[in-house]
Amino acid sequence: MIKLKRLRRDDSLGPLESVLFLDFIKGLTITMKNLLRKPITTQYPKEKITPPKRFRGKHGHFVYDGTEPPSLQAIQGFMSFEKGKSRCVACYMCQTACPMPTLFRIEAVQMPDGTKKVVRFDMNLLNCLFCGLCVDACPVECLTMSDIHEMAVYRRSQAVIHMDDMEKIGATNAKTVRELPDRIWRNDKERETLWGKVKWNF
Amino acid sequence: MQASEKTLNEIKLRIPYVEVKKDKLISIVYVQKELLINTLKTIKEDFGFKLFIDHSVIDTLEAQNRFEAFYILYNVDTKERIVVKTKTEHSLPSIERLWFAGKWAERETYDMFGIHYEGHEHLVRAFMWDTYSYFPLRKDFPLQGYENVELPSLNETVFGDNLTGTMNYRRTHTYVPTLKDLEYTEKNRIKKKAQVVLNWGPLHPGTHGTMWFLFDLEGERVVQTDVILGQLHRGVEKLAEHEPYQQFLVYTDRMDYISALCSNQAWTVAVERLLGIEDIVPLKAKYIRTMMSELQRINSHLLWLGTYALDLGALTIFLYAFKEREKIMDIIEGITGARLTISYTRIGGVRMDLPEGALEVIESFIKFFPKELKDWEKILSRNRIWLKRNKDVGVLTKEDIFFYGLTGAVARGSGVFYDIRKLEPYDAYGMVDFDVPLGENGDCYDRYLVRVEEMRQSVRIIEQCVQKLKTMSKNEPFMAESQDPKKLRLTLDGIGLKVPAGEVYSSGENPRGELGFYINSKGGLKPYRVKIRPGSFYNLCVYPHLMENRYVADAVTILASLDPVVGEIDR
Numbered sequence: 001m002i003k004l005k006r007l008r009r010d011d012s013l014g015p016l017e018s019v020l021f022l023d024f025i026k027g028l029t030i031t032m033k034n035l036l037r038k039p040i041t042t043q044y045p046k047e048k049i050t051p052p053k054r055f056r057g058k059h060g061h062f063v064y065d066g067t068e069p070p071s072l073q074a075i076q077g078f079m080s081f082e083k084g085k086s087r088c089v090a091c092y093m094c095q096t097a098c099p100m101p102t103l104f105r106i107e108a109v110q111m112p113d114g115t116k117k118v119v120r121f122d123m124n125l126l127n128c129l130f131c132g133l134c135v136d137a138c139p140v141e142c143l144t145m146s147d148i149h150e151m152a153v154y155r156r157s158q159a160v161i162h163m164d165d166m167e168k169i170g171a172t173n174a175k176t177v178r179e180l181p182d183r184i185w186r187n188d189k190e191r192e193t194l195w196g197k198v199k200w201n202f
Numbered sequence: 203m204q205a206s207e208k209t210l211n212e213i214k215l216r217i218p219y220v221e222v223k224k225d226k227l228i229s230i231v232y233v234q235k236e237l238l239i240n241t242l243k244t245i246k247e248d249f250g251f252k253l254f255i256d257h258s259v260i261d262t263l264e265a266q267n268r269f270e271a272f273y274i275l276y277n278v279d280t281k282e283r284i285v286v287k288t289k290t291e292h293s294l295p296s297i298e299r300l301w302f303a304g305k306w307a308e309r310e311t312y313d314m315f316g317i318h319y320e321g322h323e324h325l326v327r328a329f330m331w332d333t334y335s336y337f338p339l340r341k342d343f344p345l346q347g348y349e350n351v352e353l354p355s356l357n358e359t360v361f362g363d364n365l366t367g368t369m370n371y372r373r374t375h376t377y378v379p380t381l382k383d384l385e386y387t388e389k390n391r392i393k394k395k396a397q398v399v400l401n402w403g404p405l406h407p408g409t410h411g412t413m414w415f416l417f418d419l420e421g422e423r424v425v426q427t428d429v430i431l432g433q434l435h436r437g438v439e440k441l442a443e444h445e446p447y448q449q450f451l452v453y454t455d456r457m458d459y460i461s462a463l464c465s466n467q468a469w470t471v472a473v474e475r476l477l478g479i480e481d482i483v484p485l486k487a488k489y490i491r492t493m494m495s496e497l498q499r500i501n502s503h504l505l506w507l508g509t510y511a512l513d514l515g516a517l518t519i520f521l522y523a524f525k526e527r528e529k530i531m532d533i534i535e536g537i538t539g540a541r542l543t544i545s546y547t548r549i550g551g552v553r554m555d556l557p558e559g560a561l562e563v564i565e566s567f568i569k570f571f572p573k574e575l576k577d578w579e580k581i582l583s584r585n586r587i588w589l590k591r592n593k594d595v596g597v598l599t600k601e602d603i604f605f606y607g608l609t610g611a612v613a614r615g616s617g618v619f620y621d622i623r624k625l626e627p628y629d630a631y632g633m634v635d636f637d638v639p640l641g642e643n644g645d646c647y648d649r650y651l652v653r654v655e656e657m658r659q660s661v662r663i664i665e666q667c668v669q670k671l672k673t674m675s676k677n678e679p680f681m682a683e684s685q686d687p688k689k690l691r692l693t694l695d696g697i698g699l700k701v702p703a704g705e706v707y708s709s710g711e712n713p714r715g716e717l718g719f720y721i722n723s724k725g726g727l728k729p730y731r732v733k734i735r736p737g738s739f740y741n742l743c744v745y746p747h748l749m750e751n752r753y754v755a756d757a758v759t760i761l762a763s764l765d766p767v768v769g770e771i772d773r
Binding site for chain 2: 004005006007009010011012013017018023024026027030031033034040051052053054055056093096097098099129130131132133134136137145181182183184185191194195198199200201
């Protein structure tokens with residue numbers, strides 16, 4: 001059942017309206033109403049809004065700290081992990097899923113005891129699209145995206161992030177964001193300037 | 203809907219020299235190149251396929267008749283779509299007498315494939331500059347282009363950066379136009395008839411992007427207009443041929459960057475139709491997608507309303523609209539993780555389920571939004587300045603709509619019922635109730651009314667989706683599960699998704715018109731050819747016609763009421 005709605009056109013002013021400037025007065029009442037409202041702006045560099053939990057910012061690596069998913073526990077015997085270091089297994093799935101695969105550079109070596117050690121994990125964030133497909137692809141829940149979004153740098157080489165940067169980001173992320181409930185915003189108070197009171201159901 | 207067996211048989215009966223083919227996804231009429239114009243004319247005039255949708259060619263790399271051209275046409279009355287195909291070596295007859303939109307499509311095809319059009323009035327490149335010597339969408343043109351120019355600025359090592367390999371930019375670069383090239387292009391586009399040629403753009407806030415307009419002026423009256431496009435051309439169609447299906451989704455964000463979710467949805471639905479898995483996509487995913495893309499539609503229309511009013515001098519509306527827009531940005535950010543380049547849909551579902559509290563926030567938004575909208579209408583709709591600048595400016599008749607291939611709010615403003623959400627319901631649009639607003643006169647004022655009413659209808663759709671999603675439990679799936687993972691892999695990351703051979707034209711209703719994807723697959727991980735039908739590109743093609751004999755002051759009004767986005771025009 002297709003419903004059409006012919007629009008009503010009210011496009012000419014009556015004589016009274018045009019002489020008394022009623023159209024302007026009507027508009028100005030709205031402006032007046034808005035004049036009395038509280039400002040909704042955030043003064044950016046001084047005050048900052050916390051990005052939500054799902055925010056896709058700078059990449060990080062979750063570290064090997066005993067919170068591994070079952071998929072990693074099954075193969076951790078073959079890997080040479082250290083406590084507090086990245087839990088990457090160099091499976092290259094992130095690179096396969098990436099729309100711009102050349103931004104990754106991942107290298108792994110075989111240790112004397114036969115285990116595998118990841119020695120290099122660079123990402124050139126100048127080429128990154130921040131789509132999150134690499135995070136979806138990671139089978140051991142190592143790669144993650146943090147809420148860091150201020151990433152301006154002075155040199156091109158600083159835009160390339162290495163494994164140790166990512167470990168730090170991942171370790172902070174694990175403490176602050178990972179365990180949070182899956183809520184739409186992290187800090188409702190900050191959003192109240194714009195939204196007013198939102199009626200929550202819980 | 204594809205043209206039915208009956209229509210195809212009638213066409214076959216009427217024009218005996220054509221061959222017809224129909225499968226589940228597409229109805230095709232094959233014809234020889236010499237008889238193309240006659241066939242198109244008969245199909246247009248006698249069978250009512252009046253609306254021009256798209257035209258391009260496929261590079262088949264065969265030794266004989268290398269290029270396969272296709273023309274997509276639509277019959278608004280019987281709601282049927284038909285594809286006319288022909289083969290050619292290097293030239294085609296021009297269809298500019300049948301559809302003006304074809305003229306622009308031909309310019310693009312000439313630019314990208316080097317097809318010569320016989321009888322084309324002014325065959326110049328659409329996106330590249332006129333001294334460019336390659337045809338980039340041909341299959342023998344490499345993805346990265348021919349890198350044979352050294353750009354000194356790229357080779358400077360200012361801070362002693364020592365990056366190697368792919369982590370650094372390459373030392374050589376593809377050819378970049380110089381000022382001389384651009385000057386030549388500008389001179390080549392327009393033959394001065396009147397007093398002075400006025401340049402508008404490419405970097406002007408009134409053009410809403412990087413478009414370069416040339417007005418040939420007689421006093422303040424515009425005699426002729428031309429547009430130079432391509433400042434934002436990134437070759438998305440070429441990229442599509444080199445990306446897996448899921449990975450290309452990321453580039454659809456960057457096409458129409460104001461309504462990324464709608465583009466995401468259109469692409470995902472197109473691939474799902476090609477895979478034939480539209481039915482196994484879970485209901486929850488469908489409702490989430492519909493709800494999100496309607497939010498995005500309101501977002502996009504708000505940006506349009508704000509900047510349109512700003513262009514005409516009503517600054518307050520801009521501030522009010524951006525306040526509400528910020529709320530939608532907050533919602534989208536919380537649900538998908540990004541504000542602008544969203545990449546939320548996945549082939550077979552969505553990336554994540556809705557988070558806790560999302561529905562409450564959306565409810566709180568749609569509770570207050572209609573009131574705000576009413577306030578703005580009170581300021582604008584009967585304001586005398588607004589009326590003077592909008593009424594009877596840029597009038598489009600119904601015939602114009604078909605002749606110039608216009609879609610979206612522009613078509614509906616002129617009273618043509620063309621809304622893909624109703625004509626070819628995708629996702630949950632078939633299950634929700636909403637009206638399609640239609641204008642009468644087809645001027646800028648009607649287009650304004652239509653867009654405002656569309657926002658109200660979007661609120662209605664969101665309301666229904668929220669009610670439905672509230673009844674669904676948290677454990678319901680949001681991603682389709684493949685029956686046979688060996689044949690069809692449906693994952694969030696899209697690795698290993700193989701699509702069978704076939705072709706499909708599927709479109710979605712973007713805020714700026716119909717966004718269509720023609721996908722030609724030869725089987726495997728990557729599409730063979732993707733033609734994107736950008737709504738803004740064809741909506742812009744009417745601009746020179748509308749500007750004839752108008753004054754410079756109307757340039758902004760008319761352009762903003764067509765609402766083009768350069769990311770989608772140039773791709």
